[in-house]
Amino acid sequence: MTEARVLADAPWLTSGPATRVLALLNGDGEEARVVGGAVRNALLKLPVVDVDIATTALPEEVTRRAQAAGIKSVPTGIEHGTVTLVVDKQPFEVTTLREDTETFGRKAKVAFGRDWVRDAERRDFTINGLSVDAEGVVHDYVGGLADIEARRVRFIGNADERIAEDYLRILRFFRIHATYGAGEPDRAGYLACIAGRAGLATLSAERVRMEMLKLMAADGAVASAVAMADGGLLGAIFGGVAYTGPFAAMIKLERLLGLSPDPIRRLGALGVAVTEDARRIAQRLRLTNAETKALDSIGHRWWRLADMDEATAKRRLYRLGEEAYRNRLLLAWARAGGADTPDWRQSATLPQRWSAPKFPLKAADFISRGIAEGPALGHVLTLAEDAWLAADFPLDEAALNNVADQTVSRFTRDHRL
Ligand code: ATP
Ligand code: MG
Numbered sequence: 001m002t003e004a005r006v007l008a009d010a011p012w013l014t015s016g017p018a019t020r021v022l023a024l025l026n027g028d029g030e031e032a033r034v035v036g037g038a039v040r041n042a043l044l045k046l047p048v049v050d051v052d053i054a055t056t057a058l059p060e061e062v063t064r065r066a067q068a069a070g071i072k073s074v075p076t077g078i079e080h081g082t083v084t085l086v087v088d089k090q091p092f093e094v095t096t097l098r099e100d101t102e103t104f105g106r107k108a109k110v111a112f113g114r115d116w117v118r119d120a121e122r123r124d125f126t127i128n129g130l131s132v133d134a135e136g137v138v139h140d141y142v143g144g145l146a147d148i149e150a151r152r153v154r155f156i157g158n159a160d161e162r163i164a165e166d167y168l169r170i171l172r173f174f175r176i177h178a179t180y181g182a183g184e185p186d187r188a189g190y191l192a193c194i195a196g197r198a199g200l201a202t203l204s205a206e207r208v209r210m211e212m213l214k215l216m217a218a219d220g221a222v223a224s225a226v227a228m229a230d231g232g233l234l235g236a237i238f239g240g241v242a243y244t245g246p247f248a249a250m251i252k253l254e255r256l257l258g259l260s261p262d263p264i265r266r267l268g269a270l271g272v273a274v275t276e277d278a279r280r281i282a283q284r285l286r287l288t289n290a291e292t293k294a295l296d297s298i299g300h301r302w303w304r305l306a307d308m309d310e311a312t313a314k315r316r317l318y319r320l321g322e323e324a325y326r327n328r329l330l331l332a333w334a335r336a337g338g339a340d341t342p343d344w345r346q347s348a349t350l351p352q353r354w355s356a357p358k359f360p361l362k363a364a365d366f367i368s369r370g371i372a373e374g375p376a377l378g379h380v381l382t383l384a385e386d387a388w389l390a391a392d393f394p395l396d397e398a399a400l401n402n403v404a405d406q407t408v409s410r411f412t413r414d415h416r417l
Contacts, residue, residue: 005145007136010042014136017087018051022134024065024085025094030057032094033116033131039138040127043148044180053094054131056114059083062094081112098122100165117141124162124169125176126154151182159192167199171211174228178218185227194231201236205286208237212285216263216270222248225270238271238281246270246331249338253330256340257348264291265327268298269334275299294327302328305347306336313347315389318356326351357393359385361404369408376415383407 012018013034025032032055038048055062059075062083066073072086081096099113100122113119116139120129126144138145142156153176155162155169163169170193177185184190200208215221226244228234234242250269254261264287272278278299282292305316305328317325326348333344366380367373384407388394391403 005138005140007039007042007132007138010048010132010136012038012048012051013042013132013134017090018053018092019134020071020087021053021085021092021094024069024071025053025055025057025062026134030055030061031133032057033133033139035119035131036123036128039130039132040144040148040180042132043130043138043145044151046180051090051092053092054097054116054119055094056097058096058112062096121156123156124166124172126156127152127180128176129156151180152186153177153181153189154186155189155192159189160195163192163196163199167196167203168207168211170196170200170233171203171208171215174224174233175211175215175218178215178220178224181220185224190227190231193233197231197233197236200233205284209285209287212237212267213263216266217261221266222251234270237284238277239284240271240277240280241273242270243273243335244270246334246338249334250330253333253338253348262327264294265298265330268295268327268331272299272331273335294323297324298327298331300328302331302335304332305329306332307343308347310346310350311392313350314354314356314393317350317354318389318393322351357395359388360395360400361385361388365400365404366408369404371408371411376411380407380411383411 007013018034022032022034032053034051035054036052038051041048057065059078059081062085063073063075066083066085074084074086076082076084076093077095081098083094085092085094097113097115097119099111099115099118101111116131120131120139120141123129123142126142126147128144129140129142130144130148131139133139143154147154153173155173173189173193174185215224218224222244225234225242225247228237229242229244247266247270250266251261254265267281268278271281272295275296278292278295281287282295287295305313305325308316320328329347333348336344361381361384363373363377363381366377366384371377371380384403387403387407388400391399394400394403
């Protein structure tokens with residue numbers, strides 16, 4: 001199934017630091033090629049981000065050549081045969097060709113090899129199994145070029161077996177399809193993912209988190225999430241319900257408002273109706289503290305951001321701050337169906353039209369009115385802030401004096417001071 005094709009318009013390959021790394025590693029009986037995602041992206045005319053390189057040379061030889069050429073080398077994954085070379089501040093992961101001898105879940109027993117075909121065959125999907133040499137010739141041993149053409153994400157070899165070797169490939173299947181695929185997910189792959197779903201429980205939370213967050217941000221996230229939910233996979237990951245309707249609506253609304261994709265906000269739409277959902281998902285995916293906080297905030301009483309008049313919306317925005325206001329509002333809107341109506345739009349665009357002023361009254365304003373420092377002062381300030389919000393954020397002196405006077409008289413009356 002070998003097919004030759006030359007990569008055109010690939011300046012990242014034919015000039016610049018990648019060229020230097022390939023030149024360094026080629027020759028004297030060794031060969032190096034660019035592999036994996038960079039080749040796939042170049043063929044799909046998508047930005048090439050990380051350039052991963054595979055070579056027949058052993059890691060010691062890679063290091064030796066780098067040192068001789070004055071190129072920085074870091075043994076970033078020496079147990080897998082990976083050395084990172086840094087050229088013009090750009091890192092290149094250089095990995096010696098490998099062959100799987102045995103696999104136990106993610107812990108494959110790997111031996112170094114010199115066979116490009118076997119290196120391709122141990123990769124996950126055909127579109128990820130291509131390599132390109134320094135001349136730009138694409139080497140395809142797995143039918144990847146045809147699948148790039150069809151935008152089809154297909155396991156290399158037998159899908160059930162490949163999944164049993166590493167259950168993360170289930171999540172990668174949906175994520176890579178959502179990012180690079182088109183149409184329905186490949187049927188054989190999809191069915192194998194469903195059949196193998198119990199294996200997801202064996203994965204580390206960190207690996208699941210990474211894949212799920214990348215999936216959330218993908219252009220085709222909705223179709224993949226629906227397929228996963230239908231196959232019983234999201235329930236297994238979340239340990240709860242997946243809300244694919246609100247998820248689809250959320251992505252539609254982000255686009256409608258010109259917002260960039262926010263993985264945590266999207267995760268909130270997909271998995272969170274109540275704060276208990278947020279806590280469970282944060283724990284299961286071992287989200288970072290900041291991510292956990294954001295997910296929790298989205299799920300906290302989001303329904304209060306529905307059906308607001310402008311004055312109420314302003315008070316909520318003042319209390320919540322822009323980010324929490326926007327995220328909760330979007331969840332409320334998505335959960336209401338996401339229809340583009342003037343009322344929702346009005347609430348959603350409030351942060352662009354209006355910034356909440358700072359509460360202008362100070363402790364001194366109340367001390368001068370006879371309130372003693374201490375708990376009473378704190379209480380009065382809170383009451384005054386409420387009154388100021390209820391009066392629609394006035395800033396002129398007369399109105400502020402009025403708020404202060406009335407708050408103090410109410411407080412002294414209520415507390416019989
Ligand atoms: P992206 O960089 O867009 O996330 P990628 O395909 O480059 O996608 P990486 O995680 O960077 O993903 O992996 C690089 C390459 O390593 C892949 O293209 C694939 O060939 C191979 N690979 C990664 N993870 C696995 C896996 N779990 N099983 C088999 N091969 C894998
Ligand atoms: Mg990559």
